Amino acid sequence: MDIVKAIETYVNKMVSTPSAMKVLLLDSHTTPIVSLASxxxxxxxxxxxLTDRIDNKKRERMPHMKCxxxxxxxxxxxxxLEEELKEPNNILSKAVIERLAEVDEYEVVREVQEYFADYCPILPSLFSLNHIPSASKPLYGSSPNSWAxxxxxxxxxxxxALLLSLKKKxxxxxxxxxxxxxxLATEIQHRIQAESSxxxxxxxxxxxxxxxxxRRNDPVxxxxxxxxxxxxxxxxxxIQNGRVDLSNVPDISKELTDITLTTSTDPFFQSHYLATFGDLGTTLKDYVQKYQEKSLATSASSINSISDMKRFIEDYPEFRKLGGNVSKHVALVGELSRLVGLNKLxxxxxxxxxxxxxxxxxxLRIVxxxxxxxxxxxxxxxxxxxxxLLENGVPAEDAKLVYVLLNIAGSDQRQDDLFSTESFLAKGRSALKGLKGVENVYMQxxxxxxxxxxxxxxxxxxxTGYPFLDGQGGPNASMQRPQDVxxxxxxxxxxxxxxTVTxxxxxPASVMDGPGISPGSxxxxxxxxCVHRSSSYIEMIRSAAVNFPATVYDPPPESSSNAPALNLNLGGVNVSLGGPAGTGVYRTSNEGINVQADGLRDGVLNLIDKVKQGVDRIGIQ
Structure with a gap:
């Protein structure tokens, strides 16, 4: 199930005929889809x-080209499209086709096809509908449980469209x-039944x-x-539709002000887009060294014969591409290092x-x-x-979003125990999980x-928590183990x-607590x-609250927890379940329960410092 390849196949099929010079016209919705897949x-x-927007009124007429x-x-x-036809996708209804036929006075339309590509393929296993909620384009209706x-x-x-492109029912x-x-589940099922063929x-x-x-079940x-x-x-x-704007980066070169960053077009990014920031410094250093070695191999002093000249001409395009990619990632990692320090993350x-x-x-995020x-x-x-927050420069309209978040995604609104605080056994599982260790401090x-x-x-x-839609499932259906999800x-x-999905x-064993299942199964x-970052998520909450009842800005009703507290001392490790220290695993020390947290933070600071030093050295070279 590779959704990038699914959309890529559609695009290739779309433009493969007719076999002649042609123009590809897109709209605001399909432009990012094509840019991510081709x-x-x-x-x-x-x-x-030529690839252009269909609403571009300044485009020259090109009657000699197909479209x-x-x-x-x-x-x-x-x-x-009507305007385009006057001057020589989703499931189209008969009325829409008739509407286009009526304005096709010159009979320039040869064929109308439907392609199920109504989503943006970001990664082989990640897609987005590119609906970033705002006041003008809301996601919610008049309550957190209703759609616009x-x-x-x-x-x-x-x-x-996704289901049809992957051929899944x-x-x-x-x-x-x-x-x-x-x-949403009900409407999708109705659509499947209506288009059963x-x-x-x-x-x-x-x-x-x-x-x-x-999203409200995991706002963290x-x-x-x-x-x-x-x-x-x-x-x-x-990252917006596979592009990153670096125009505000200090001392950035002109050719790097707007860069492409996709796994399908960037081999280095494909190999390391899941790398932690601590590991990234080392891999980037190796990447730069590889470029330097190629640079020496393609220098003028290394060309001593006709065969050397031929090899240089053949390798030069790849060498230039490598150089541009190295510069791009050095600039990116350098800016990330700067922002981590600047924002005190x-x-x-x-x-x-x-x-x-x-x-x-x-x-605001911390609170x-x-x-x-x-x-x-x-x-x-x-x-x-x-x-x-109010005393330290955070506007009142931002500070009140804390209560908005609790009212729409707080503990009373979530169906799952996000922090393992509801039961004694859940506390134990959460605390003892820390004894297993983590991949590194970034991935806790x-x-x-x-x-x-x-x-x-x-x-x-x-x-009971994740029911099947009416008429589906059956006895023991929840115990079935699907291969495709x-x-x-x-x-x-x-x-x-x-x-996590990747x-x-x-x-699967790398992200499962107990015995895993075999790779590839x-x-x-x-x-x-959409694909959120913290700022877009907070803006979504802000824009949604405007349409909710005014009580969404009030403190939610609270009650104190009566959960039991337990502390176990296992050698040099203290396991705390509830109580004033909170649930967690700590080293026994005279310095108190925060010693482990301080140690982890110091470790991260050291790693970030090494990354910064590495990037600075690369910049000097």
Whole structure:
């Protein structure tokens, strides 16, 4: 299930005929889809000599060239196409085809085809509908459990297109507490039934699973700082349809102000987009050394014969491409290092809130995370932290978003125990998990999606929490172990969760707690209404709250936790379950329970310092 290849196949098929010089016209919706799935050289190989927007009124008329239009079935695109036809996608209804036929006075339309490519393929296992919620383009209706009608239709069309492009007819499960998830599941099932002939695929013993989740069940993941390469670039610089704007980077060269960053076109990025920031410095250094070696091999002093000249001419394009790629990644990693230090992302204490050099956005994130974790036990502290935000440069309209978040995604709104605080056994599992160790300090956070997928593949995802859509499932259906799972996250996915999905596809045991399943035995695809970074997630909350009842800005009703506390001393390790120290694993020390946290932070600081030094040395060379 490679969604990049699925869309790439559609694009190649689309432009392969007629075999003549042609123009490819796109709209605002299909432009990013094509840019993520194809390249200019591939389009040129199919004789596409111009790619343009159909709403570009300044385009010259070219009657000598053929035209391929790849458009979304919406009013703006249809009107633009009508104008185009006057002067010589999704499932098209008969009325739409008749409408186009009526304006095709010169009979220039030879064929109308439908391609199920109504989504953006970011990675082979990650797609987005590119719906970043805003006041003008809302996701939610009048409550956190209702859709804005255009957003619902967009989600139905996008997921339906994905299923058709992958030739999957799934059973559907959804989060029980999410009204939006149930509504979307119902609408998709209606669409599948209405277009039953399109979904007439070969049946499998265990059908594919479409699992519809709600971002509100895990509001923590999009608020956290990311520490893998692709996720960091998106968090700190923003990846928009495979492009990154570096125009605001100090002393950036002109050719690097706008760069392409996709796994399909960049071999280095393909190999290291999941690398942690600590490992990235070493791999980048090796990459630079490889370039330097090639540079010496292609220098003028190394050309001593006709064969050397021939080799130089053949290798020069690749050498130039390598040089440009090295410069791009050195600039990217250098800027990431600068922003990590500038924004003090390695600090997570009250001192950050009172530090005037820290952006208000990061102060707000820290308080939001604290409020989510201690909503039921530290009510007064949350109020004091909000007051501290107001005293230290955070606008009131931002500070009140803490309570908005608790009201729409707090503990009373989530169906799963995100922090393992509800039961004594859950506390034990969470604390003892720390004894196993982690890959490194960057990877301590495990998205809630990882546990959900583990339960799916072990047949432990209960239908009481994740029911099947009416008429599906059957006795013991929740115990079946599907091979193909498509996860859709209402409210946006994250690159952190995409990493989890990629690891499940490569080696499930690397992200599962207990005994794993064999590599390659499961295939997972993750999608969302968008791919969030922390700023876009907070903006989504802000824009949504405007349409909710005014009480969403009030403190939610709280109650103190009566969960028992337990402390175990295992040699030099103290396991704390509840109590004033909180749940966790700590080294026994006279310095108190924070010694391990301090040690981890110091380790991260040392790693970041090494990365900075490495990048600085590369810049000097």
């Amino acid at each position: 390249t200019q050289s591939v389009l040129l190989s199919h004789q596409v000599y 391929v239009c790849f458009l979304q079935n919406n009013e703006d695109s249809l009107e633009a 009608p255009p957003a619902l239709e967009s989600a139905v069309e996008g997921i339906t 799934p059973v559907i499960r959804y989060e029980r507490m999410s009204g939006m998830a149930k509504k 399109l979904f007439d695929f070969r049946l499998t013993q265990v059908p594919p699973l479409l699992l519809i989740l709600d 993941t999009p608020l956290l700082s990311q520490w893998t390469y692709q996720a960091m670039v998106h968090e700190l610089l923003n 390695l600090e997570a204490t009250q001192a950050v809130i009172t530090d005037n050099s820290v952006p208000a956005h990061n102060k 939001m995370l604290y409020a989510l974790r201690y909503q039921k036990t530290q009510t007064n502290n949350i109020a004091n932290l909000i007051k501290l 956070h495990r998205p809630h999606l990882a546990q959900t997928l583990e339960n799916v593949f072990k047949g432990r995802l209960r239908d 498509i996860v859709f996250m209402i409210g946006g996915a994250t690159y952190g969760e995409a990493r 690891l499940f596809n490569q080696d 499961v295939r997972v695809i993750l999608g969302g209404t």
